[in-house]
Amino acid sequence: DADVTQTPRNRITKTGKRIMLECSQTKGHDRMYWYRQDPGLGLRLIYYSFDVKDINKGEISDGYSVSRQAQAKFSLSLESAIPNQTALYFCATRDSGRSGTQYFGPGTRLLVL
Amino acid sequence: AQSVTQPDIHITVSEGASLELRCNYSYGATPYLFWYVQSPGQGLQLLLKYFSGDTLVQGIKGFEAEFKRSQSSFNLRKPSVHWSDAAEYFCAVGAPEYGNKLVFGAGTILRVKS
Numbered sequence: 001d002a003d004v005t006q007t008p009r010n011r012i013t014k015t016g017k018r019i020m021l022e023c024s025q026t027k028g029h030d031r032m033y034w035y036r037q038d039p040g041l042g043l044r045l046i047y048y049s050f051d052v053k054d055i056n057k058g059e060i061s062d063g064y065s066v067s068r069q070a071q072a073k074f075s076l077s078l079e080s081a082i083p084n085q086t087a088l089y090f091c092a093t094r095d096s097g098r099s100g101t102q103y104f105g106p107g108t109r110l111l112v113l
Numbered sequence: 114a115q116s117v118t119q120p121d122i123h124i125t126v127s128e129g130a131s132l133e134l135r136c137n138y139s140y141g142a143t144p145y146l147f148w149y150v151q152s153p154g155q156g157l158q159l160l161l162k163y164f165s166g167d168t169l170v171q172g173i174k175g176f177e178a179e180f181k182r183s184q185s186s187f188n189l190r191k192p193s194v195h196w197s198d199a200a201e202y203f204c205a206v207g208a209p210e211y212g213n214k215l216v217f218g219a220g221t222i223l224r225v226k227s
Contacts (some may be wrong), residue, residue, distance in 0.1 A: 043157075
């Protein structure tokens with residue numbers, strides 16, 4: 001089984017709808033991240049969490065919210081989806097070592113019409 | 114602020130030929146550097162990483178990368194490319210802010226011709 005899983009893998013929604021993307025991990029890592037990927041821009045950080053009670057905004061958090069339900073679960077919500085939120089979304093976990101290697105899920109491809 | 118530049122958006126090489134993907138970074142201290150690969154429709158897979166020590170690091174799938182502090186570079190190399198190496202490659206540097214986020218380059222798309 002994959003260490004980091006994301007659901008759904010693909011989603012089409014309409015402008016103004018609320019949508020939740022879910023991430024689960026079995027690596028036992030405390031730190032979890034949400035990134036979005038846009039063509040030609042690489043990945044940009046939306047939110048990150050050090051543990052259940054520690055959630056922080058990243059570079060591009062406007063229009064997004066998150067919930068850390070447990071150490072292993074970190075969800076990303078779009079409260080009112082808009083077309084420029086169409087992107088590929090990745091969840092990642094990070095080990096606690098100084099090196100900071102991050103492990104990524106398979107991604108969720110979101111299309112907002 | 115940290116930044117990563119991958120100068121080549123697309124690269125095409127023949128199967129069996131050697132490969133070098135360029136990566137330049139901007140970072141004040143000793144960086145943590147990574148190369149990830151993304152195959153079509155897939156997530157990001159870690160190829161290799163540099164933290165300290167030997168500046169030539171070996172990764173999976175026959176890839177290696179060399180850290181050159183004087184040039185602020187961390188180029189990825191492979192001596193003989195296989196058709197299955199066609200993918201998008203991302204260089205990243207670990208940044209201390211935002212929870213030790215990764216700062217990614219824009220990516221290089223590798224095409225392999227037979």
